[in-house]
Amino acid sequence: MKAVLTGRHFMLGDIACAEGALAAGCDFFGGYPITPATETAERMALRLPQVGGHYIQMEDEIASLAAVLGASCAGAKSMTATSGPGFSLMQENIGLGIVTETPCVIVNVQRGGPSTGLPTLAGQADMMQAQWGSHGDYEAIAYVPNSCQEMFDLTIKAFNAAERYRQPVFVMADEIIGHMTERVVIPGPKKIKLVSRKRPKRKKNYLPFKPDKDLIPPMALAGEGYAIHVTGLTHDSRGYPVIDEETQHEMVTRLIEKIRRHAPEIWEFEEVMTEDADIVVVSYGAASRSAGRAVNIARKDGIKAGLMRLITVWPFPEKRIKELAESAKVFVVPEINMGQISREVERFASGRVLSVTHAGGGMLSPEAVLQKIKEVTK
């Protein structure tokens, strides 16, 4: 069986995500069944053995991410897929992945929370958790698909970013996109751009956490003879634990700067009719589909509305928000949570932000967004 199923398909979002992972070269999946992400695990259990990879179902999500990190350290392109409760359990090892600079992909098909919440219904309320969920300072990278096609495309991008920047990368999908079936076009393998982690060039004087100029250190794998030490403790360039202020400063600053410095090449968003927009609607994931419709209706009604759809929410594309804020009068932020990314937009839009919230459990309607747009124009 082929890893890349080139052709046109009518495919479930969660399955498109699994196919994207396989197209990206994923050869290890460690997971735990959870609604609404189970279909991704099931697809990987079917497909990985066909392409020489390994699927293992672990005892919980803590173990899942631990296994994913372990596999990555042995050279695999590894991933897991989960939803809110599992994502909460993974926070501990997300921190380990960040500090040990271990590439992997974590898909969160968001459902309603808190706690067990709404297992079968949508939510987007883990957006802040993706950035702030694990303790300590770090910069997250999170892609947010809004179609089955993007479940495929962005999973590949997530793998590429994980490999390029050496850290866990999130695909923050939601139940609506995960459980939707749409057309997915899978290109030929040669048309898919893949990135692999940077590797040490020579054994002599190799320091496992000494970065190159781009702040990213080349990664040695287990079993290659480098005798590396990798620890969750604060460490120096040799990878040795050093428990002091200076080492902490150097390590944390580099890990943060590693992402901030490359943010402009990570940022992705799509804009529709924003050039002359008085009202910029900022949205992402399932909610952005309603937002797009609301913007189209508003335009027909003569309202100068535009849509900025976030494809990466983290790092947050602050530069573009600032630019749009120069001409836009107001920002409207619809999302299936109580206003998480709305606050983030507010930070860069000088306060002119209106939130369209939804507690979860269903699709945020175009009418709700349109109503807010019309309130502003009154």
Add this chain to the structure above:
Amino acid sequence: MKYWRRPLDKDKIKTPKGHIYIIPDRCKGCGFCIEFCPKGVLEESDEINRKGYHLPKIADGKEDDCMNCNFCMLICPELAIYTEEGE
């Protein structure tokens, strides 16, 4: 050594001879090597190392008793002592 029964090959078997080496500044004076040497070769000395711990020494009359069993090496928690084949 006293035997409760004299082994038939006692004259053919040569008892190995060992030589003891120490890396003095690694010692933390736990006393494991002294207490558990199967031949009781070692005892605590008056000599102290840089960390202030008393080093082991070879007990009086035991100079030729080490059999190179290397038990002291395995039990030393500090990799401070070992034996090698002696002359």
Add this chain to the structure above:
Amino acid sequence: MSAKGANDKGRIETVEEHPLDHILRQDRLPHIWCPGCGLGSAMTCYAQAIERVDIPLKKQVLLSGIGCTGRIAGYVKVDSYHTTHGRAIPFATGLKIANPELCVTVFSGDGDLFAIGGNHFLHAARRNIDINVICVNNFNYGMTGGQQGPTTPVEARTTTTRYGNFEHPLNLPHLAAALGAVYVSRWTTLHCRHLEKSMEKALQKRGFTFIEIICPCPVGFGRPNKLGEGLEELRYYREKSVIKNDASWDEMVLHMRGEEPIVVGDFVDTERPTYLDLEEQMLRAKGLIK
């Protein structure tokens, strides 16, 4: 050695290097463990074992969780991963499956492996993942200052069992055997030679192996329980240890007080297909592996 005077009498010949130095990260030594702690002995036995077995050092991987024992991964000069608390076993599972050529060993403490990490032990043993788990059991949480843990015996004193421990401890070899571990043994740090041989055996054995090492912790466990310093604890082991390879599960229970024996030995040595064996076998039957 020639005597140079009265003071030099019996002086042991001084050297700079140890035969196992090349297996350890010299730039990280001396280690952080207290005088009288048995962790150093356990580490030396492991260093000796990986040097002796016929597996290249570059294929040896050592993992640990958090705690005093967790620091072992930082001292041995092989690829080593000091993971999160209790998670070394699932990390090792991923590592082994992604590269089956590696000889993967998890070396961690009783609290790390059996309290916070208990569930992972259960499932790795059940799956028969081909890894070696070595548990240093010192009956308490040493790194945080001597608290009660999952192996603390009934009545024992720790900083969080001021009136004695009300809990029943885990019986580790019994647990491992019940879960299907293919090799199970227990030694104290006094049984260095047995321990080293057991490690060699575990490293070469296919499947999930488990070795429990009873280890003195003079600060966290020895003193509050009147077992004394490290040396007295080892004397206690010498007095009470009984080698019994066919011990029943109730004989393996550790009381660490009174006249109760410390039963040690090679309890289990058997064969069972590993996770990867079964995966390969079934995928081959389906034509997915040629």
